[in-house]
Amino acid sequence: xxxxxxxxxxxxxxxxxxxxCHVMLYSDTKTQLFGRIPIRHIVLMQMxxxxxxxxxxxxxxxxxxxxxxxxxxxxxxxxGLALPIVVExxxxxxxxxxxxxxxxxxxxxxxxxxxxxxxxxxxxxxxxERVAASTATDHGQEVLGMVRxxxxxxKGGGGxxxxxxxxxxxNARSQLVDSLLRFNLVASGDLHKALTHSLKIHAHAxxxxxxxxxxxxxQKKQL
Ligand code: APR
Ligand code: MG
Numbered sequence: 001x002x003x004x005x006x007x008x009x010x011x012x013x014x015x016x017x018x019x020x021c022h023v024m025l026y027s028d029t030k031t032q033l034f035g036r037i038p039i040r041h042i043v044l045m046q047m048x049x050x051x052x053x054x055x056x057x058x059x060x061x062x063x064x065x066x067x068x069x070x071x072x073x074x075x076x077x078x079x080g081l082a083l084p085i086v087v088e089x090x091x092x093x094x095x096x097x098x099x100x101x102x103x104x105x106x107x108x109x110x111x112x113x114x115x116x117x118x119x120x121x122x123x124x125x126x127x128x129e130r131v132a133a134s135t136a137t138d139h140g141q142e143v144l145g146m147v148r149x150x151x152x153x154x155k156g157g158g159g160x161x162x163x164x165x166x167x168x169x170x171n172a173r174s175q176l177v178d179s180l181l182r183f184n185l186v187a188s189g190d191l192h193k194a195l196t197h198s199l200k201i202h203a204h205a206x207x208x209x210x211x212x213x214x215x216x217x218x219q220k221k222q223l
Contacts, residue, residue, distance in 0.1 A: 001059070001157070003079075004071070004081050004094045004095060005092050005093065005094050006093045006094055006095070006112065007093070007197065008067075008087075008090060008114070009094055009121075010093075011093040011112045011114065012062055012067075012173040014110070014112065016109050016110070017109060017110045017111070017112050018059060018109050018111045018112070019059070019060050019061070019070075019111075019112050019113075019114060020057065020058060020059050020060065020068065020075060020096070020111060020112070020113050020114070020160050021057045021058070021060050021067050021068075021070055021071035021074065021085075021113075021114045021115075021116065022054065022055035022056065022057030022058075022071070022113065022114075022115055022116070022172075022175070023055060023056060023057055023083075023085060023089070023115070023116040023117065023118055024043060024044070024045075024055055024115070024116070024117045024118070024127060024175070024176070024179050024182075025043075025044045025056070025083070025118050025120055025125060026041055026042060026043045026044065026117070026118075026119055026120070026125070026183070026185065027041065027119065027120045027121055027122040027124070028040070028041055028042075028120070028122065028168055029042050029122050031117045033152065037148075037152050037154065038152065038162075038192070039151070039152065040151055040152070041151055041185045042122060042125050042148055043148065043149040043176075043180075043185065044056070044125065044128065044129070044146055044147070044149075045146070045148075045149055045172075045176070046078070046143050046144075046145065046146050046147060047143070047144040047147055048142070048143065048144065048169060049141065049142045049143070049144065050169070051167070052167050052168055052169040052172075053166055053167065053168045053169070053173075053190050054168060054169035054170070054172045055115075055171060055172055055175065056074070056075055056078045056079055056146075057074050057075070057078070057079075057116075058074040058078070060073075060074070060114075061187070063170050067090075067114050068085040068086060068087060068089075068116075071084060071085045071114075071116060072084060072085050072108070077134055077136065077137055077138050077142075078132070078134065078136060078138045078142065079128055079131065079146075080131040080132055080134070080135040080136030080137070080139070081094060081128060081131050081132075083118070083128075085116055085118065089116040089118045090114065090115075090116050090184070091115045091116060091117050091178075091179065092114075092115050092175075092178075093112055093113070093114045093115070094112070094113060094171070095110055095111070095112055095113075096111040096112070096113050096170050097170055097171055107121075108128070113170060113171065115175050115179075117179050117182075117183060119183075126133060128146070129146055132146045133145070133146070149163055149176065150162075150163050151185060151198050153190065153193070153194060153197075157162050157196075157197050157201075160186065160191075160194040161194040161197035161198045161201060162193060162197040162198075162201060164176075164177070164195060165198040165199075165201040165202045165205065177191060177195070
């Protein structure tokens with residue numbers, strides 16, 4: 001087992017721990033962007049209330065419900081549909097990384113994240129997107145919107161590299177990359193190139209942020 005990973009049973013045996021369950025929903029698709037770039041797979045993530053990208057799901061108390069029933073309950077709030085999640089959809093459990101400036105922790109008890117992956121039919125995924133934006137109770141509040149992950153790379157490098165350079169909650173970026181490899185959704189060489197390019201985009205974003213910050217300094221002086 002990779003370092004930091006826990007067996008499901010080990011994770012459940014931790015009495016003082018909090019548990020969070022999240023799922024990556026995906027389907028195959030024959031759709032092409034601009035009629036020429038194969039999209040191949042629809043992979044769903046969400047823009048969270050805290051401005052970070054993450055997967056649908058949330059906190060579950062294993063003393064009150066199974067991890068899978070809790071995840072299904074969270075999905076009904078965030079997506080508007082109680083999708084059935086089974087133990088076979090479980091991919092990994094691990095301790096969440098220490099909190100970062102963009103996601104400070106409000107509790108001292110350790111958080112264990114349980115990650116699931118569920119393949120669906122394309123029409124079911126489209127239904128999830130429709131319902132999530134129309135009837136889900138969390139829409140516009142805890143969930144600002146569902147997003148698809150672009151898995152292709154365009155001529156100028158746009159696509160997956162740009163997506164991966166955004167900010168993610170906890171270890172959601174690693175969960176995404178691991179799942180893309182594990183379920184053969186992107187070739188490892190393409191993923192390696194995309195991540196290398198993401199680092200360059202990230203360096204450019206720092207300059208961009210400094211320029212934006214300078215704008216606020218000018219405003220402050222004028223006031
Ligand atoms: N990796 C690591 N930690 C994660 C990940 C991830 N991929 N995704 C989410 N988390 C963390 C969050 O930072 C949070 O602390 O797991 C915890 C629960 O996940 P959420 O989806 O944010 O929880 P949810 O039950 O949907 O509730 C939303 O309401 O009570 C508040 O602040 C609380 O974040 C919580 C929010
Ligand atoms: Mg949530």
